[in-house]
Amino acid sequence: xxxxxxxxxxxxxxxxxxxxxxxxxxxxxxxxxxxxxxxxxxxxxxxxxxxxxxxxxxxxxxxxxxxxxxxxxxxxxxxxxxxxxxxxxxxxxxxxxxxxxxxxxxxxxxxxxxxxxxxxxxxxxxxxxxxxxxxxxxxxxxxxxxxxxxxxxxxxxxxxxxxxxxxxxxxxxxxxxxxxxxxxxxxxxxxxxxxxxxxxxxxxxxxxxxxxxxxxxxxxxxxxxxxxxxxxxxxxxxxxxxxxxxxxxxxxxxxxxxxxxxxxxxxxxxxxxxxxxxxxxxxxxxxxxxxxxxxxxxxxxxxxxxxxxxxxxxxxxxxxxxxxxxxxxxxxxxxxxxxxxxxxxxxxxxxxxxxxxxxxxxxxxxxxxxxxxxxxxxxxxxxxxxxxxxxxxxxxxxxxxxxxxxxxxxxxxxxxxxxxxxxxxxxxxxxxxxxxxxxxxxxxxxxxxxxxxxxxxxxxxxxxxxxxxxxxxxxxxxxxxxxxxxxxxxxxxxxxxxxxxxxxxxxxxxxxxxxxxxxxxxxxxxxxxxxxxxxxxxxxxxxxxxxxxxxxxxxxxxxxxxxxxxxxxxxxxxxxxxxxxxxxxxxxxxxxxxxxxxxxxxxxxx
Amino acid sequence: xxxxxxxxxxxxxxxxxxxxxxxxxxxxxxxxxxxxxxxxxxxxxxxxxxxxxxxxxxxxxxxxxxxxxxxxxxxxxxxxxxxxxxxxxxxxxxxxxxx
Amino acid sequence: xxxxxxxxxxxxxxxxxxxxxxxxxxxxxxxxxxxxxxxxxxxxxxxxxxxxxxxxxxxxxxxxxxxxxxxxxxxxxxxxxxxxxxxxxxxxxxxxxxxxxxxxxxxxxxxxxxxxxxxxxxxxxxxxxxxxxxxxxxxxxxxxxxxxxxxxxxxxxxxxxxxxxxxxxxxxxxxxxxxxxxxxxxx
Numbered sequence: 001x002x003x004x005x006x007x008x009x010x011x012x013x014x015x016x017x018x019x020x021x022x023x024x025x026x027x028x029x030x031x032x033x034x035x036x037x038x039x040x041x042x043x044x045x046x047x048x049x050x051x052x053x054x055x056x057x058x059x060x061x062x063x064x065x066x067x068x069x070x071x072x073x074x075x076x077x078x079x080x081x082x083x084x085x086x087x088x089x090x091x092x093x094x095x096x097x098x099x100x101x102x103x104x105x106x107x108x109x110x111x112x113x114x115x116x117x118x119x120x121x122x123x124x125x126x127x128x129x130x131x132x133x134x135x136x137x138x139x140x141x142x143x144x145x146x147x148x149x150x151x152x153x154x155x156x157x158x159x160x161x162x163x164x165x166x167x168x169x170x171x172x173x174x175x176x177x178x179x180x181x182x183x184x185x186x187x188x189x190x191x192x193x194x195x196x197x198x199x200x201x202x203x204x205x206x207x208x209x210x211x212x213x214x215x216x217x218x219x220x221x222x223x224x225x226x227x228x229x230x231x232x233x234x235x236x237x238x239x240x241x242x243x244x245x246x247x248x249x250x251x252x253x254x255x256x257x258x259x260x261x262x263x264x265x266x267x268x269x270x271x272x273x274x275x276x277x278x279x280x281x282x283x284x285x286x287x288x289x290x291x292x293x294x295x296x297x298x299x300x301x302x303x304x305x306x307x308x309x310x311x312x313x314x315x316x317x318x319x320x321x322x323x324x325x326x327x328x329x330x331x332x333x334x335x336x337x338x339x340x341x342x343x344x345x346x347x348x349x350x351x352x353x354x355x356x357x358x359x360x361x362x363x364x365x366x367x368x369x370x371x372x373x374x375x376x377x378x379x380x381x382x383x384x385x386x387x388x389x390x391x392x393x394x395x396x397x398x399x400x401x402x403x404x405x406x407x408x409x410x411x412x413x414x415x416x417x418x419x420x421x422x423x424x425x426x427x428x429x430x431x432x433x434x435x436x437x438x439x440x441x442x443x444x445x446x447x448x449x450x451x452x453x454x455x456x457x458x459x460x461x462x463x464x465x466x467x468x469x470x471x472x473x474x475x476x477x478x479x480x481x482x483x484x485x486x487x488x489x490x491x492x493x494x495x496x497x498x499x500x501x502x503x504x505x506x507x508x509x510x511x512x513x514x515x516x517x518x519x520x521x522x523x524x525x526x527x528x529x530x531x532x533x534x535x536x537x538x539x540x541x542x543x544x545x546x547x548x549x550x551x552x553x554x555x556x557x558x559x560x561x562x563x564x565x566x567x568x569x570x571x572x573x574x575x576x577x578x579x580x581x582x583x584x585x586x587x588x589x590x591x592x593x594x595x596x597x598x599x600x601x602x603x604x605x606x
Numbered sequence: 607x608x609x610x611x612x613x614x615x616x617x618x619x620x621x622x623x624x625x626x627x628x629x630x631x632x633x634x635x636x637x638x639x640x641x642x643x644x645x646x647x648x649x650x651x652x653x654x655x656x657x658x659x660x661x662x663x664x665x666x667x668x669x670x671x672x673x674x675x676x677x678x679x680x681x682x683x684x685x686x687x688x689x690x691x692x693x694x695x696x697x698x699x700x701x702x703x704x705x
Numbered sequence: 706x707x708x709x710x711x712x713x714x715x716x717x718x719x720x721x722x723x724x725x726x727x728x729x730x731x732x733x734x735x736x737x738x739x740x741x742x743x744x745x746x747x748x749x750x751x752x753x754x755x756x757x758x759x760x761x762x763x764x765x766x767x768x769x770x771x772x773x774x775x776x777x778x779x780x781x782x783x784x785x786x787x788x789x790x791x792x793x794x795x796x797x798x799x800x801x802x803x804x805x806x807x808x809x810x811x812x813x814x815x816x817x818x819x820x821x822x823x824x825x826x827x828x829x830x831x832x833x834x835x836x837x838x839x840x841x842x843x844x845x846x847x848x849x850x851x852x853x854x855x856x857x858x859x860x861x862x863x864x865x866x867x868x869x870x871x872x873x874x875x876x877x878x879x880x881x882x883x884x885x886x887x888x889x890x891x892x
Contacts, residue, residue: 614814620809628805634779656756661839664756664837671763682775
């Protein structure tokens, strides 16, 4: 009975959004009505939230269970199943997805209220599809189902980034995100095949050794790099900010991009067998964290600051997973989901008010938008790791395990990243909410409606409180964690305060002029432009164009040639065969006789 | 007298009828060939009936006869129609199946 | 005994000869009459094969019905009094048709020749007309009824197809034949 209830609750959490998405996709009048679709979708996500939370409470501390049906059989042996894996990890992640998705959809009711009605319906249909895809991925009992969810969230990401498809930049960003993640997903496919070839299963805990393990996990990690925007496959994430801001909050900050890290946590038993991969993972994470933090310093687009910050925080998680401490990575994933969703939604509230993403056109908003300011402030503090907030605990644990498992070098670099995080968040906060109002005379910023403020308040609670549940979370995923003061944690807090102070010094009085400081500007610009863009340009012009040219040659002379020759032969054969079509009955009879003769000959002489 | 003799006869009649059906210019000549062919089939069936004692073969022979009669009736009606529309009954010229 | 065998061989030879005459003959009316003779000879063979009922039908139905029908058809389609109905072969078709027929016969004969365990002459009781009747009306009752419907359909179809039409489109009809059924009220 206990298991049955859990099974049903989790099933509802996964399939209610699918039913909603299908219903909205098929019920065209409802979807085109817009608001009806919105309320159906919000109701469905509330059901998901209720089911997820109930399942979380009921399944707390229960042993992991799996429900499912065998899907693929290979000569009688079950190869893969579809189903639900219910354990602490899945249940907590379901809760996080449900909560953030609910907040974001409710927020969207206010944020998207100006959209044309059909567009609104489309938006919420995509959202329902996304919730289904994400939950499908979260409860996957094996890598194959995980891959399905993985591809589906990629699809919804593409659809939602390209939501304003009339805007060329949005269409471009959607395609870019799709191609980048798709390219990386080839790694997932290769990893899946490698895993199956070497172990005969798609299980998360399949046992591999040596070079095979390294190759398989590296291939999987490439997919993680694409999905979780790790250097150098991160370039799609800043562009993805072309999508509506609530989408950025849900997909590109809290849940979808975290799917990569979730995979690292879920498949930790696989990765443990491949120390080389773990090492690469650690350094990719560290480089991403530092690099993205630098770039975030000089962005003028508020959402882009947050996007690069997301890259950096995902880098922390990947580095923690690379240090072999997947529980720390998961802890940071959960806290980050709350405070980054909060930051994005607060940014959305601001953008809704001033109709611009550009921080140079904001400023002084604290006077008209106090609650939004508070929300953004809380998010900033949590991201900085201010003592007592969610980020403080999780970042502390990440740094601690990295110092413990990987030594002082990566830990030290990540400490620098902590300082940079404080600096750029202070900058963003000050530029957006303080100083002179720069939004122009014609705009009259105002506080957002209740439907947008309520999710902010809820997420503020999450951003402040989640950190205190670290030990429960660790227990749910089968680990142990108790907060204690450590040297590196204290150092991180100090560095964070230093960044805060530096930010106040640079931008407190000077405001926008603080950006003109030569050191910051040149450093970040160099890192961003010179290194990455040049590298991409070179790769593109030499490698991609070379491949493209050879493909074009192959296409023109081999494929087209084959096509043309086939056409020519068909034409010729047709002309010859035309003679058989005489219209004379006797000829047809003769054809029947010839056929009979052939059959007889075959039957007699075979 | 044995079964292969009957079978050779039936096959021979069938092939002769087929030759007629394939080469005759007149539609009625064609129908004559078809008649010989179906008759050959009946010979075959009754031969088997004689040597195995199965009555079903005779029943099938009855069916073959009835089908042949139906075919001849419709075929001759078509011949008359053909003659009425083309003023001749020449199979070789009647190639309207082409277009 | 030997007289019977000689008679049997003569019957078979006659049948083949008649068939060749029907197929190769120059005069269509003669061919039809040859067919009538062939069908009668076949009826005799049926008697030899102990199927007297079918022999009866053969004579009545084929030799009586079908041949008469054919003669009528010839009469209706001749181009005028005094014109002999020629029954030519199409020259270009003779050789391929002959090859096909000889090939078919060769293959069939080979199949017959290869088979060794043919049933011997049956000594037990043979099916009687009574057995045939029982078989037709019990075992194959449905097929028999369907056959009746088929014959009815063929009769009606023949009437519809061959009926003389006065109100057609003469030019199109002359060139392409009637392709649609006459409209209601015009017949």
